[in-house]
Structures are given as C-alpha cells and as structure tokens.
Amino acid sequence: MKIIILLILISLIVALVFLWLFVWSVKSGQYEDTDSPAIRMLMDEKKKSGK
Amino acid sequence: MELLEEVKCYHCGEDCEDSQHISEEKSFCCLGCKTVYELLQENDLCEYYDFQSTPGNTLQNFYANKYNFLENEEIVSKLLDFESPEFHKITLDIPSIHCSSCIWLLENLQRFDSGIIQSRIQFSAKKLSLDYRPAETQLKSIVELLCQLGYEPEITLDTQQSKDKSWNRERIIKLGIAGFVFGNTMLFSFPEYLGISLESEFVEYFGYLNLILSLPVLFYCAQEFFISAYKGLRKKLLNIDFPIAIGILALFIRSSIEVLTQTGAGYFDSMSALVFLLLIGRWFQDKTYRELSFERNYKSYFPLAVYQIKNGVKKSTLVEELEAGDKIEIRNEEIVPCDAILNSPVASIDYSFVTGESKAVEVKEGEKVFAGGRVKGTAVTLNIIQAVSNSYLTQLWNNEVFSKPRIESQQQLINKVSTYFTPTILAIAIVAASVWFYIDADKAWNVFSSVLIIACPCALALASPFTLGALLNVLSSKKFYIKNTDILEKIWSTQHLVFDKTGTITQSKNHAVEYHGIALDEKEKLALASLCHQSTHPMSQAVYDHLNSGELVDIANFKELKGKGLTGTNASINIKLGSGKFVGKESEGKLNGSAVHLQINGSYKGHFLIRSGYRKGLDQAIGKLKKRFAFTLLSGDNDAERSRLLKIFPAETKMHFHQSPMDKLEEIRSIEANTPSIMIGDGLNDAGALKASSVGISISDNLSSFTPASDAILLGTKLSKLPEYFDIIFRSKTIIITAFIISFLYNAVGLAFAVMGWVTPVFAALLMPISSISVVLFVTLAVRWSARNLS
Numbered sequence: 001m002k003i004i005i006l007l008i009l010i011s012l013i014v015a016l017v018f019l020w021l022f023v024w025s026v027k028s029g030q031y032e033d034t035d036s037p038a039i040r041m042l043m044d045e046k047k048k049s050g051k
Numbered sequence: 052m053e054l055l056e057e058v059k060c061y062h063c064g065e066d067c068e069d070s071q072h073i074s075e076e077k078s079f080c081c082l083g084c085k086t087v088y089e090l091l092q093e094n095d096l097c098e099y100y101d102f103q104s105t106p107g108n109t110l111q112n113f114y115a116n117k118y119n120f121l122e123n124e125e126i127v128s129k130l131l132d133f134e135s136p137e138f139h140k141i142t143l144d145i146p147s148i149h150c151s152s153c154i155w156l157l158e159n160l161q162r163f164d165s166g167i168i169q170s171r172i173q174f175s176a177k178k179l180s181l182d183y184r185p186a187e188t189q190l191k192s193i194v195e196l197l198c199q200l201g202y203e204p205e206i207t208l209d210t211q212q213s214k215d216k217s218w219n220r221e222r223i224i225k226l227g228i229a230g231f232v233f234g235n236t237m238l239f240s241f242p243e244y245l246g247i248s249l250e251s252e253f254v255e256y257f258g259y260l261n262l263i264l265s266l267p268v269l270f271y272c273a274q275e276f277f278i279s280a281y282k283g284l285r286k287k288l289l290n291i292d293f294p295i296a297i298g299i300l301a302l303f304i305r306s307s308i309e310v311l312t313q314t315g316a317g318y319f320d321s322m323s324a325l326v327f328l329l330l331i332g333r334w335f336q337d338k339t340y341r342e343l344s345f346e347r348n349y350k351s352y353f354p355l356a357v358y359q360i361k362n363g364v365k366k367s368t369l370v371e372e373l374e375a376g377d378k379i380e381i382r383n384e385e386i387v388p389c390d391a392i393l394n395s396p397v398a399s400i401d402y403s404f405v406t407g408e409s410k411a412v413e414v415k416e417g418e419k420v421f422a423g424g425r426v427k428g429t430a431v432t433l434n435i436i437q438a439v440s441n442s443y444l445t446q447l448w449n450n451e452v453f454s455k456p457r458i459e460s461q462q463q464l465i466n467k468v469s470t471y472f473t474p475t476i477l478a479i480a481i482v483a484a485s486v487w488f489y490i491d492a493d494k495a496w497n498v499f500s501s502v503l504i505i506a507c508p509c510a511l512a513l514a515s516p517f518t519l520g521a522l523l524n525v526l527s528s529k530k531f532y533i534k535n536t537d538i539l540e541k542i543w544s545t546q547h548l549v550f551d552k553t554g555t556i557t558q559s560k561n562h563a564v565e566y567h568g569i570a571l572d573e574k575e576k577l578a579l580a581s582l583c584h585q586s587t588h589p590m591s592q593a594v595y596d597h598l599n600s601g602e603l604v605d606i607a608n609f610k611e612l613k614g615k616g617l618t619g620t621n622a623s624i625n626i627k628l629g630s631g632k633f634v635g636k637e638s639e640g641k642l643n644g645s646a647v648h649l650q651i652n653g654s655y656k657g658h659f660l661i662r663s664g665y666r667k668g669l670d671q672a673i674g675k676l677k678k679r680f681a682f683t684l685l686s687g688d689n690d691a692e693r694s695r696l697l698k699i700f701p702a703e704t705k706m707h708f709h710q711s712p713m714d715k716l717e718e719i720r721s722i723e724a725n726t727p728s729i730m731i732g733d734g735l736n737d738a739g740a741l742k743a744s745s746v747g748i749s750i751s752d753n754l755s756s757f758t759p760a761s762d763a764i765l766l767g768t769k770l771s772k773l774p775e776y777f778d779i780i781f782r783s784k785t786i787i788i789t790a791f792i793i794s795f796l797y798n799a800v801g802l803a804f805a806v807m808g809w810v811t812p813v814f815a816a817l818l819m820p821i822s823s824i825s826v827v828l829f830v831t832l833a834v835r836w837s838a839r840n841l842s
Binding site: 005008011012015018019022023026027029031032033034035036039040042043 | 102151154155158172173174175176220223224227228231234235238239256257260
C-alpha cells in the first residue's frame with residue numbers, strides 16, 4: 001500500500017508542474033491573442049524576389 | 052428583361068454598380084480599391100487575395116492632411132512605446148482588421164517600406180506593433196501607407212487599456228487553479244465515492260491532501276465572493292454572494308473538522324467544484340468586446356494637433372496647448388478643435404459631426420465657428436476665442452452626466468431573489484438544527500452545516516450569467532454589441548424609446564430625390580449627371596445618383612462656387628445648378644426638404660427636392676415596437692419632416708425639433724424621472740443623452756468608426772431588426788425565472804435530505820454539480836432555441 005502513496009505523490013507533483021506551466025503561460029501573455037499565431041503558421045514565407 | 056450579373060469589387064466585395072474601374076479583367080468599385088490592388092501587385096503581394104476572397108476595406112475618410120500632426124516630434128514620442136535614435140517601436144489600434152488576409156498583409160509591411168523592420172498583429176485585440184528605423188522612414192508615411200491600404204489606425208493620446216489586461220489574466224489563473232483543485236480533490240475522494248472503508252491506512256492521507264489543496268481555492272480563488280458578500284452586508288444588502296460565501300465557508304469548516312477529527316472525508320471536492328463553476332459563470336458574464344470601445348470622450352474626436360500661425364510661421368501645435376487669441380490654420384476636411392472667429396473671407400463648415408445635419412453651413416469673416424465643425428474646401432485661418440476645454444462641446448462633456456460614474460443598479464434579478472432566499476435558508480438551518488438538538492443532540496451540528504452546504508445557491512447563481520452571457524454572444528453575432536450583461540437587465544425595465552432623427556433613423560446615403568419642373572431630355576440629363584459627378588458635395592452626389600445615367604460626357608468650364616452651386620458646359624448645353632438665388636429663382640414658399648435649382652441655357656427648368664431617406668424597414672420596426680414602448684423623437688433639424696415622420700411613428704409620439712445637445716440631455720432627464728428609457732442616437736450631439744438614459748444605444752454605419760459613449764452599439768443596417776432583438780432580450784427574463792424554479796426544485800430535494808440528516812459526501816458531490824450543470828445546459832439551449840429565427 002505504501003507504493004500507492006508514492007504514486008499519488010508523483011501524480012500530484014506532475015499535476016502541479018502542469019498547473020505551474022499554465023500559470024506561467026497565462027502570465028507571459030500566451031492567451032492574449034489566440035487567433036493570429038494559428039493563422040500565421042499557415043502562411044508561407046515567400047522568398048524575396050531579387051531585392 | 053435583361054438580367055445583369057451582379058459584379059462585386061475584387062478587393063472589398065462591394066457592389067460595383069456602374070463603375071468603370073477595371074484592371075486585368077478584375078472589377079473594382081472605386082478608384083481606391085483599384086489603387087490598392089495595383090499597389091499590392093506592384094509589390095508582388097497579391098497572395099493577399101488567396102487567404103480570403105474580397106478581403107479589402109473600402110477607403111473611408113482619409114484625406115491628404117489628416118496626419119500632418121505626426122510631423123510633430125513631441126506627439127510622435129508620446130505615441131511610441133520605445134524610442135532610440137536608430138529604432139522606434141509603436142503599437143497602433145487598427146479597428147478594420149477582420150480576417151486572415153489582413154494579418155498576412157500587415158505583417159508584410161516591410162515590403163512596401165524598407166524602413167520598417169518588423170510588424171506583428173494581435174488579431175483579437177486588433178493591434179499592430181511596428182518596429183521601424185526613424186532614419187529611413189517616418190511615422191507619418193507609415194500611417195499614410197496604412198490608410199491607403201484601407202487600414203486606418205485610430206490614434207489618440209489616451210492609453211488606459213493595459214489595466215484590464217492584468218485583471219483578465221488573474222481571472223484565468225483563478226479559474227485554472229480552481230479547476231486543478233477540483234479535478235485532484237475528486238481523484239482523492241474516489242475511495243469515498245466507491246465506499247472503500249476508512250480502515251485502509253492511506254485514506255486518511257487523502258483527507259489531509261484535500262485539505263491542503265483546498266486552501267488556495269478558499270483564500271485565493273473564492274476571494275471575490277467573500278469581498279462582494281462583505282460589501283453587500285455593509286450596504287445592508289443580502290446579495291447572491293452572501294449565501295454563496297456562507298456555503299463555501301460551511302463546506303470548508305465542516306470538511307476540515309471531519310478530516311482533522313478523522314470522522315469523515317469532507318466535501319472538499321464539492322467546494323472546489325462550486326468555486327470553479329461559479330468562476331466560469333462570472334467570466335462568462337464579464338466577457339466584453341475588446342475591439343469595440345464603448346467609452347469615448349471628446350478627445351477621441353478632435354485632432355491631436357493643428358497648425359498654429361505665429362509671426363507668420365506655421366508650426367504644428369498640440370491642441371491642448373492652444374489658448375484664446377492664438378491664430379490657427381484649418382485645412383480641407385480638418386476639424387475645428389475649439390470655438391473660434393473666422394479670419395478668412397468665407398468658409399463652408401460641416402457640422403454633421405456635431406448635429407447630424409448633413410448640409411454645410413456658410414460662415415463669413417468675423418463670424419463664430421464652433422468646435423467640432425469640419426472645414427470643407429480651401430484652408431481657412433481662425434482666431435481662437437476659447438481654449439479647447441471651454442468650448443461648447445467640451446462643456447457638454449464636462450456636464451456631470453459624464454463625470455459621475457453611473458450608480459450600479461442593485462435591482463439585478465438575482466439579488467432580488469437572494470434577499471428572500473438567504474433569510475429563508477438561515478431560518479431553515481436554525482429551525483432544523485434546534486429540532487434535531489432535542490431528538491439527537493450529536494446530529495444537530497451536522498444538520499445545520501448540511502443545510503447550509505446543500506442550500507448553497509450555485510445553480511441559482513449560474514442561471515443568470517449563462518443566460519445573459521449566451522444572449523450577449525448571440526446578439527453580437529447579429530451586430531448588436533452590448534457592453535455587459537447588466538445592460539440587458541436594465542433593458543427589461545424600460546418602456547420608452549427615444550430616437551434621434553438625423554443619422555439614426557435617416558441614412559445619409561439613402562436620399563429621396565424628386566424632380567419638379569420641365570422634363571429634361573436625355574442629352575440634358577447626361578450633361579447634368581456629368582456635371583454633378585465632378586462635385587463631391589452631398590447634394591450633387593444625390594442628384595447624380597438620382598439621374599443614374601450611362602457613359603458620362605466631358606464638361607467644360609466646370610466651376611464650383613462654395614455655398615452657391617455648380618456651373619459647366621457640354622456641347623451647347625450650359626448648366627447652372629444650385630441655390631435659388633444662384634440660378635436667379637427667388638424662393639417659392641416653404642419646401643418640404645432641401646431644393647437644388649436647375650437652369651439650362653439661361654432658362655429656369657425646375658428643382659430637385661432632396662429629402663433624407665429613412666432606413667429600410669423602419670416603419671415595420673416601429674409598428675412592432677409600439678406594442679412595448681412609447682416613443683419620443685428628438686431632432687436637431689427643423690420640423691419640415693414632421694408629416695412624414697407622423698406616417699412612421701404613432702400619433703402620440705412626442706416630437707421635439709431644433710434640439711441642441713443640451714436640450715436633448717434635459718429631455719432625457721425629464722423622461723428618466725418617470726420611466727427608464729432607451730436612447731437611440733448617433734453623433735457627438737447625442738452623447739449626453741446617450742449617457743443620461745438608462746440604456747444608450749449608438750447607431751453606427753461602420754463599426755470601426757467612432758461612436759459616442761454608449762452602452763450598446765448597433766450596426767445601422769440592423770436597426771429594423773431591433774424589435775426581434777428586444778423580443779429575445781425580454782424573453783430571456785422568462786428563461787432565467789424558469790431556471791430559478793428548476794434550481795429551487797433541486798434545492799428543495801437537497802434541503803429535505805439535509806433536514807433529515809441524510810446528507811453524505813457522495814450525495815453532495817453528486818447533487819451539486821448535477822444541479823448546476825443541468826441549469827447551465829437548460830439556459831444555454833433555451834437561448835439558442837429562442838434565437839433560432841434571428842437573422
């Protein structure tokens with residue numbers, strides 16, 4: 001049964017890591033604009049023609 | 052009948068009608084769109100059209116001198132986010148960003164101007180951040196480039212938007228933490244759900260873990276409920292947050308005692324679920340539209356700087372620094388920033404911005420020009436008589452209506468309910484506990500806390516935010532933007548509709564033109580149309596649209612005399628078009644509208660009667676609205692239209708003409724003293740009235756253009772849909788009340804269990820989310836269903 005406590009602790013730590021990542025991503029402004037990065041990645045970088 | 056294929060502009064999608072702007076077999080509605088297309092093509096940027104068909108914006112009101120103030124370095128440095136000699140960084144608001152093509156084009160700006168290093172779009176906020184080298188390019192030329200492309204930025208000196216951003220972030224973080232704790236406490240409550248006995252050695256640790264996990268929920272995430280409950284108490288009000296706060300506290304205290312004394316597993320899962328769901332509800336309620344600005348002050352309308360003439364030298368000066376006695380120059384299409392005396396011989400001033408009246412006024416030397424007027428034609432010089440802060444318009448704005456924040460109504464439906472709800476629950480809890488005290492004293496405390504837990508009005512609190520939030524979303528997709536859900540609740544109590552006339556129920560583009568006089572032959576019509584085409588005056592444009600002729604002919608000796616009319620010759624046809632005096636025709640009594648007189652080859656032919664046209668579907672809309680509302684009409688114009696208006700509005704409508712902005716404000720106040728009202732207006736002249744009414748709806752023909760301070764913004768073409776919109780808003784009250792009844796039923800069942808002393812953690816963990824989620828589902832589906840026919 002001891003092993004279950006250990007597993008639970010590990011799972012909780014993993015969950016806490018994700019929570020921290022979430023808080024960090026909100027604070028760094030990743031949710032401010034959810035539209036343009038999604039569109040931007042679909043646009044091809046066009047090679048500049050002889051400039 | 053010949054069926055003509057409808058031709059849409061390749062750039063912006065407008066109808067091309069009879070334009071002759073064609074480039075490479077593509078049609079364009081105007082020269083502007085064609086120019087943008089050619090500009091894009093020249094720079095090899097036509098991929099723009101691959102992302103979306105007809106993505107372009109029509110060019111609105113850009114004119115050559117508009118951004119001269121950006122030559123002033125002082126202003127530029129106020130606007131910049133970062134400044135060094137080699138590098139400038141700026142963020143511009145561009146309301147007309149609307150699709151993926153916009154992102155693509157605006158992020159490729161460096162291909163137009165090599166001085167631009169990088170440009171980045173924030174799509175949802177409609178902002179463009181630009182890095183550029185000031186040595187190679189200037190802000191003014193960048194802004195003008197943006198205007199040419201149809202992305203006119205909105206430049207004002209007030210910056211106050213950063214505040215709500217951090218607030219929004221905090222809310223998301225709270226939501227994240229509550230959700231996290233909710234999930235994990237549920238996991239640790241599993242043994243309890245499955246009935247694994249407390250004998251297993253590890254189960255007790257779960258209780259402690261849950262207790263620790265719940266601490267941030269209690270102290271951080273649930274903060275706002277406690278604060279709001281406390282504020283309510285201090286005002287001697289039992290708002291909905293009070294029973295919620297009691298419920299959360301009861302849950303936490305009882306669970307902690309159970310865990311610490313090892314008598315049970317507690318209700319931590321229910322507690323975090325409750326907070327999580329309530330926070331979602333709040334978030335839904337507070338969602339506002341970042342791209343639309345509902346609050347504006349007069350400063351957003353005025354130019355930032357004008358040319359000041361000092362000792363014969365012109366210098367761009369900040370408007371705020373101008374003083375009485377200064378001499379300024381205002382050019383074509385620029386707005387006069389303060390009350391002044393005209394120093395030039397004559398000027399044509401368009402006050403449509405202030406009064407909504409579309410006819411330009413002629414001002415002679417020595418006469419007064421009021422702030423907010425737009426100069427038409429040649430540049431004029433003016434002597435300032437009053438600094439900006441003392442001008443007529445600013446005085447309106449400095450009226451107490453604008454300085455005092457509105458008192459938030461305490462009449463929200465939910466708070467009304469909770470004033471009865473909370474005492475009832477407390478009474479039930481106390482009575483049940485005291486009864487149990489005699490039956491089984493040990494259980495009394497259990498029953499008391501169970502009642503408080505089960506009665507916690509989670510479902511009740513969610514009904515209204517989800518209904519109104521869903522409604523807000525539905526309406527905004529139909530171009531009716533409402534500031535927040537409180538406004539919807541205010542609409543429920545209104546019984547009076549106040550309309551502004553010009554610009555609100557009339558549409559400047561939609562003129563009704565009638566010709567009275569000797570019939571014209573085709574040649575004359577053609578020549579006349581060609582003549583009108585040369586002028587940008589709204590009256591000549593209206594005549595041109597009315598004639599709707601084919602191929603235009605050349606006009607010789609074209610002359611436009613400000614405030615008088617037009618002259619020109621085609622072949623043997625000599626045309627004079629303009630005021631009665633100008634063509635030598637004295638006035639013939641009162642005309643119903645404004646008249647333009649016509650003279651051909653020296654003989655008088657007749658006149659065109661131009662009346663403002665009303666918006667399509669207005670009469671049907673009023674017909675439907677009169678079941679619910681009484682009407683008042685306020686107009687800055689004369690009463691020439693009274694008889695036509697009486698055909699549209701019911702006979703008992705009060706009509707007030709010749710209203711100044713101040714009069715409108717006073718009229719609204721006197722109406723408000725009796726019944727809550729909705730003011731529907733446009734233009735700066737209605738700003739006071741919009742603010743003073745319970746609900747101010749501003750009408751805008753172009754959502755990205757300026758609208759005065761208001762509670763809601765409605766697209767002009769949707770005005771006729773207003774009855775349908777109001778129907779669904781009023782219906783939402785029924786939806787919420789039904790949801791209240793459903794949640795009361797849940798509460799009744801739960802309370803019965805609690806009073807009997809049968810509440811277990813599993814029961815609480817099941818009942819609370821089921822009641823909340825079913826109520827949320829019900830209201831969301833009900834709103835969708837009642838909005839199904841909305842177009």
